[in-house]
Structure formats: C-alpha cells, structure tokens
Amino acid sequence: MNTFWSVTVAVVTIANILACLWLLVWTSKKQPGEVADGAEKEHVWDEDLRELNNPLPRWWLHMFILTIVFGLGYLVAFPGLGNYPGLLDWTQEKQHDERLEAVKERREAFYAAFEGKSIAALANDPAARRFGGELFSIQCAGCHGVDARGAVGFPDLADDVWLWGGAPETIRASIARGRQAAMPQFYATLPQDVVPDLITFVREWDDARLTQARAERARQTFQRTCAACHGAEGHGNPALGAPDLRNGEWLYGGDPDAVRHTILFGRNGNMPAFGDALGATDIDLLAAYVYGLGEAQ
Numbered sequence: 011m012n013t014f015w016s017v018t019v020a021v022v023t024i025a026n027i028l029a030c031l032w033l034l035v036w037t038s039k040k041q042p043g044e045v046a047d048g049a050e051k052e053h054v055w056d057e058d059l060r061e062l063n064n065p066l067p068r069w070w071l072h073m074f075i076l077t078i079v080f081g082l083g084y085l086v087a088f089p090g091l092g093n094y095p096g097l098l099d100w101t102q103e104k105q106h107d108e109r110l111e112a113v114k115e116r117r118e119a120f121y122a123a124f125e126g127k128s129i130a131a132l133a134n135d136p137a138a139r140r141f142g143g144e145l146f147s148i149q150c151a152g153c154h155g156v157d158a159r160g161a162v163g164f165p166d167l168a169d170d171v172w173l174w175g176g177a178p179e180t181i182r183a184s185i186a187r188g189r190q191a192a193m194p195q196f197y198a199t200l201p202q203d204v205v206p207d208l209i210t211f212v213r214e215w216d217d218a219r220l221t222q223a224r225a226e227r228a229r230q231t232f233q234r235t236c237a238a239c240h241g242a243e244g245h246g247n248p249a250l251g252a253p254d255l256r257n258g259e260w261l262y263g264g265d266p267d268a269v270r271h272t273i274l275f276g277r278n279g280n281m282p283a284f285g286d287a288l289g290a291t292d293i294d295l296l297a298a299y300v301y302g303l304g305e306a307q
C-alpha cells in the first residue's frame with residue numbers, strides 16, 4: 011500500500027470511530043424540547059399505542075464506550091491503520107509460519123518413532139500398523155479395497171500369493187517404484203484351433219478330457235509361447251510379475267472366457283509408483299502394513 015492509501019485508510023478508520031463516539035455522546039444528551047425521562051411522548055399509534063421516553067440504561071451505554079476503547083487499543087497493538095505495523099509486530103505470515111513449524115515438529119516427533127526400523131520390525135509394532143492402515147485406506151483402498159482383498163485386475167494383498175514377491179523389501183519396491191505387468195496378446199500369433207485346448211490346459215493343467223495328441227500340442231504351445239514368462243511348469247516368475255497359473259488364484263478370473271480374453275488380448279496391470287508422492291517412512295509404513303496382512307495368514 012502506498013503512503014497516500016495508507017494515510018487515507020488510517021484517517022477514515024479513526025474518523026469513523028470518533029464519529030461513533032460523538033453519536034453516542036450526542037444521543038445520550040437531552041435534546042431541546044424532549045420530555046422528561048420516563049414521561050410519555052406525544053406520538054400515539056393505532057389509537058392507543060404510546061411511547062415512553064426511556065433512555066438506554068447507563069451500563070449499556072458504557073459497554074458501547076468500552077468497545078470503542080477496545081477498538082482503539084486493538085489498533086495500537088495490531089496492524090489495522092494503513093501500513094502501521096502495530097506495537098506487537100504481529101503478521102499473518104509470522105503466525106502461519108509459527109503454526110506450520112509447530113505442526114512440522116509434531117510430525118517429526120511422530121515419525122521419529124518409526125524411522126530407521128526394518129519393515130519386519132514395523133509390521134510387529136501396533137502403532138506403525140495402525141498408521142500404515144490409515145495411509146492404506148487413503149492411498150490404496152480405492153484400487154485394492156478397504157480390506158486389501160483386491161478385485162478383478164487388482165491383486166489381493168492380504169493373502170500369501172504374490173505376483174512380484176512378498177518379501178518386505180519386494181513389497182516396498184512394488185509400492186515405491188510401481189509395477190507394470192505385460193502379458194502380450196496372442197490373437198494374431200496363435201493358431202485359432204489350439205486356443206481352446208490351451209485354455210483348458212492352462213486352467214486344468216493335466217486335463218484328462220483332452221486327447222493325448224491335443225494335450226501334447228497344448229503343452230508344446232505352452233512351452234514354446236508361454237513358458238518363457240510363466241515357467242516350464244507354469245508356476246510363474248515374480249521378476250516379470252507373471253502369475254503362477256497353477257495355484258488356483260486368478261487375478262483376472264479363471265473361467266474359460268476370462269482366460270481366453272487374457273490370452274487373446276493380453277493384460278497390462280499397472281501399479282502406480284508412490285516413491286515421489288510419499289515420504290520414505292510413509293512407504294516403509296505401508297510396506298509393513300501390507301507385509302503384516304500376509305503374515306497374519
């Protein structure tokens with residue numbers, strides 16, 4: 011604010027207060043021609059409604075004066091008159107910084123209890139688990155569910171089946187760096203007639219319903235096309251996030267249609283990375299919480 015506006019604001023403010031004071035004093039004085047206190051005035055409304063001349067009680071008037079005194083005192087202590095900073099030197103910015111500092115200190119003290127601890131140790135610490143659970147419901151429940159039980163395409167984190175691995179540091183890496191699964195699509199490369207048998211093979215593994223020749227062909231197709239990622243025995247590969255196809259757990263559903271869709275059109279599950287959005291301790295706490303869920307099994 012430049013000096014002109016600063017002075018204008020100060021003058022207008024003080025003039026207003028003084029005008030209020032003057033108004034109070036003026037109205038509390040007897041006006042010429044006024045009837046005595048408590049006497050009836052001349053007006054009559056609605057035939058018999060009369061007005062008495064009762065002044066404000068004194069204490070009420072004094073309260074008005076007190077508010078004016080308070081206002082003036084306030085304007086001396088705090089910034090309110092243009093650029094005048096006030097005797098206390100209070101500013102919004104200072105108050106904001108102080109409060110922020112206080113919050114930071116509390117936060118640091120809270121995190122200090124968890125810092126430098128291993129994920130396994132945090133998983134055994136009820137306070138860490140509780141806070142990890144709160145973080146989970148804010149950051150993760152939208153995809154993995156409030157109970158971490160997942161949904162189609164979103165893995166169950168509370169069981170002991172892992173796509174990428176369930177060791178504490180591996181879980182931490184899944185959260186911090188994210189995971190991008192790449193199951194290729196095969197609709198263009200697999201012979202049409204082998205697909206139904208491959209589906210049966212993958213679902214049932216050694217299915218007696220397939221004739222020897224067809225089972226053999228499905229097995230060979232699997233070895234040639236799928237084993238590189240899912241393993242020769244179909245038990246998956248955590249380095250690629252390729253699921254174990256024989257454990258009875260299905261990320262995308264184990265019915266023939268779901269498996270056909272997976273094989274023909276591929277799947278690209280994407281776990282977002284949280285390493286930039288959250289602090290290192292937050293990620294430790296989340297990893298501990300998730301690890302603890304699996305432990306409880």
Ligand code: HEC
Binds near residue numbers: 250279280
């Ligand atoms: C390049 C590696 C790769 C190859 C080759 C591959 N897969 Fe996959 N597969 C994956 C990955 C990774 C996933 C997990 C996808 C996800 O999480 O989104 C997956 C998922 C699947 C699933 C879904 C499992 C579930 O739990 O829902 C099935 C079924 C499957 N693959 C079958 C096959 C078959 C059959 C073949 C061969 C025709 C094959 N895959 C070839 C990497 C591969």
Ligand code: HEC
Binds near residue numbers: 146
């Ligand atoms: C936008 C949805 C989404 C959010 C949000 C999300 N995830 Fe995931 N997460 C996924 C998907 C999808 C996968 C599976 C990726 C794949 O197909 O391999 C996954 C995989 C994982 C895995 C690996 C599971 C395994 O079996 O190896 C962990 C651990 C995990 N998430 C933890 C978390 C945590 C903790 C949070 C919260 C900080 C979180 N996720 C938030 C979608 C999400």
